[in-house]
Amino acid sequence: DGGITQSPKYLFRKEGQNVTLSCEQNLNHDAMYWYRQDPGQGLRLIYYSQIVNDFQKGDIAEGYSVSREKKESFPLTVTSAQKNPTAFYLCASSMGPLSPYTEAFFGQGTRLTVV
């Protein structure tokens, strides 16, 4: 079955550590996105990528980094510079700019907690 896989489902980070969240899709989608969701809130865009080896900052990119070396993969690193990283992180993909009115598909999410 095609879909988006995020791992791990739960992640605990110590203060000052970098952690990487995995996102893999087998939908052959060009565009991939990372969103952050705080409790009771909507989704805010961290980074997005429309093509391999290219990505752009979203609204809240500070303290995060990404890479897009393969079409299928878009990992997100939460760095120690992110002062309040505890949140729910959702990865999404869509067909890309040639099909702007198709829906985005989401992974199951990763819940990150700083301990």
Added chain:
Amino acid sequence: AQKITQTQPGMFVQEKEAVTLDCTYDTSDQSYGLFWYKQPSSGEMIFLIYQGSYDEQNATEGRYSLNFQKARKSANLVISASQLGDSAMYFCAMREGNNAGNMLTFGGGTRLMVKP
């Protein structure tokens, strides 16, 4: 300014009744798409329904319909015959035509609770 506004933080509905979740949007584009997603307590985002700005008919998908009023810039979700499994967060989202990144912009969500 907020691009997507959902003014109902929480709503109750009796099982088997219909409910309307409000969404207003702000864009200067002529070409855009509006989406509704459901987020159960498990966290995944489930796509429900889509409306294009040039679509003349309101979108429908099973028990879901979208009341699209372009002049008022509103795209309300109507759920008919509510079921207990409809209890979840609901998000309205928009993708604008000149959006170089093709990303979705989300509203703050509405928590729907279905009473038995």
